[in-house]
Amino acid sequence: MTGDPALLSLTDLAAAIAARRTTARAAAEACLARIEALDGQLASFVAVDREGALRAADAADAAVARGDRLGPLHGVPLAHKDMYYREGDVTACGSRIRAAFRPPVTATVLQRLDAAGAITLGRLAMVEFAMGPHGYNENLRQCRNPWQLGHVPCGSSSGSGVAVAARLVAGSLGSDTGGSVRCPASANGVVGLLPTWSRVSRHGVMPMSPSLDSVGPLARTAADCARLMGVIAGPDPLDATSSRQDVPDYEAGLGRPLGGVRVGIPDGYFGDGVAADVGDRVAAATETLRGLGATIVTVATPEVIQAAADLHPLVMKAEGAANHHLWMRDAPDGYSREVRQRLQAGYFIPASDYVQALKLRGQLLQAFADAVFAKADVLITPVLPRAAPTIAETTTADGASYLAMVVALTRNTKPINFLGLPAISVPCGFTDAGLPTSFQLIGRPFSEALLLRLAHGYQTRSDWHTRVPLGA
Amino acid sequence: MGVTEALVRAQNTALARIPLTDLRASEVPIELNQLAAAAEAVRNLLQFDAEPADFVQTLHALAWDDRP
Numbered sequence: 316m317t318g319d320p321a322l323l324s325l326t327d328l329a330a331a332i333a334a335r336r337t338t339a340r341a342a343a344e345a346c347l348a349r350i351e352a353l354d355g356q357l358a359s360f361v362a363v364d365r366e367g368a369l370r371a372a373d374a375a376d377a378a379v380a381r382g383d384r385l386g387p388l389h390g391v392p393l394a395h396k397d398m399y400y401r402e403g404d405v406t407a408c409g410s411r412i413r414a415a416f417r418p419p420v421t422a423t424v425l426q427r428l429d430a431a432g433a434i435t436l437g438r439l440a441m442v443e444f445a446m447g448p449h450g451y452n453e454n455l456r457q458c459r460n461p462w463q464l465g466h467v468p469c470g471s472s473s474g475s476g477v478a479v480a481a482r483l484v485a486g487s488l489g490s491d492t493g494g495s496v497r498c499p500a501s502a503n504g505v506v507g508l509l510p511t512w513s514r515v516s517r518h519g520v521m522p523m524s525p526s527l528d529s530v531g532p533l534a535r536t537a538a539d540c541a542r543l544m545g546v547i548a549g550p551d552p553l554d555a556t557s558s559r560q561d562v563p564d565y566e567a568g569l570g571r572p573l574g575g576v577r578v579g580i581p582d583g584y585f586g587d588g589v590a591a592d593v594g595d596r597v598a599a600a601t602e603t604l605r606g607l608g609a610t611i612v613t614v615a616t617p618e619v620i621q622a623a624a625d626l627h628p629l630v631m632k633a634e635g636a637a638n639h640h641l642w643m644r645d646a647p648d649g650y651s652r653e654v655r656q657r658l659q660a661g662y663f664i665p666a667s668d669y670v671q672a673l674k675l676r677g678q679l680l681q682a683f684a685d686a687v688f689a690k691a692d693v694l695i696t697p698v699l700p701r702a703a704p705t706i707a708e709t710t711t712a713d714g715a716s717y718l719a720m721v722v723a724l725t726r727n728t729k730p731i732n733f734l735g736l737p738a739i740s741v742p743c744g745f746t747d748a749g750l751p752t753s754f755q756l757i758g759r760p761f762s763e764a765l766l767l768r769l770a771h772g773y774q775t776r777s778d779w780h781t782r783v784p785l786g787a
Numbered sequence: 788m789g790v791t792e793a794l795v796r797a798q799n800t801a802l803a804r805i806p807l808t809d810l811r812a813s814e815v816p817i818e819l820n821q822l823a824a825a826a827e828a829v830r831n832l833l834q835f836d837a838e839p840a841d842f843v844q845t846l847h848a849l850a851w852d853d854r855p
Binding site: 511512513556558560563568622625626628629632640643644647655656659660662663664665668670671672673674675676677678679680681684688692735758759760761762764765 | 790795798799802803804805806807811815818819821822823824825826828829830832833834837838839841842843844845846847849850851853
């Protein structure tokens, strides 16, 4: 038998279960024990399904005993942001309005994870309706950063980042509209992948802003994310926007050498407002990639990045407002004050400006690609320009400083959603204050395999992803 | 001129009909003027024949090719 299964990476745990070095029940019990011990203070779970998880784990072990063909996630404990629908089960979306909502469908991604053998331990905390990057939600107990409990975990996939970092689950699905996978991944020291828009089905997933929303995995390693992507990516007849682009074997290429891969350091936009300690860690990571054979080049950031950043909130607010219009009229008190306020501007955006932003999107993407990807295969940037804020900063800051903080947190992530590009957040150390920080790699459309390969290469030369918060 | 509090109030009464406190009615125009400026800044880039679905076509046309 192996050691504590909860401390194994997702891929190592799946291999251990398949090889009978441990069992799905032992893995589930180990994670449940950590949830019991740690989540009282972390508040990453909003619901734990202990009985259901153990029942599924026993069934998984029976399948191993029978010699059944096993899926790539057989017996692996996962939990997801509370916005993935499972028919008949509550999916609250971090809200009071949907506190008792039982969806009539199951999300395609959950069906795919189920078919791959994953065990679901429960539902994870999130920002109310995924509207906010800091991780605060007045409807829930305060989800806390496991590295420093007085700090936020960022969001909106806050529970996903915390639960993976604290080894309560082996992996998780978040969603990313402006940074909501990458920001909590960075703040909690785990890997988070924003796939190319349309790469992963959104059927049965709460909409925030359909033109910008992507489903993405969070896990401890790039290899873990590759495993999850291999399961969830691909076309879905139930999501008309899902791409028919071929899905590569994300794990097969992870160990390929990085010689000849061009990593671009962008000047300008992505470096603005970056704290010195964050910049230093990203620079060191860049040197590690150079040591792995990557060619480091400097790239002039095209001006369209500013337009993408500025148009992102226009699209997000217009679409978010449309989603919530009936409830905003009929049940406004069902929203927290913060989310109600975040929605309001969207009702007064001219439709012509919204359509113009969508019409320009392909043009801006082409201009960005022409300027960047002729010179580099990927860009490297910080994810968060600063360490995760304190809880007090997110709950007591006045209007101006609060807005500045929110804008700063997503500065380097939101334009990538507008351009529809894939990006990965990879832990690269700790700030001077002892909080995790990460670099972001941004690639061409459908280059997730390359991003994962670079991240995996980096993790073969670093040990940040092996460090465990809370002392164990 | 830009978006004013009076305009937001009038639009809300006529169209949106969402609850809006006096404070928010004064704050929302600030946000809307920022968004309007963002839209105005790229107005001259807009091509008449472009359509939103071009984005998906561009996304696939630019797809990364890993073949050696």
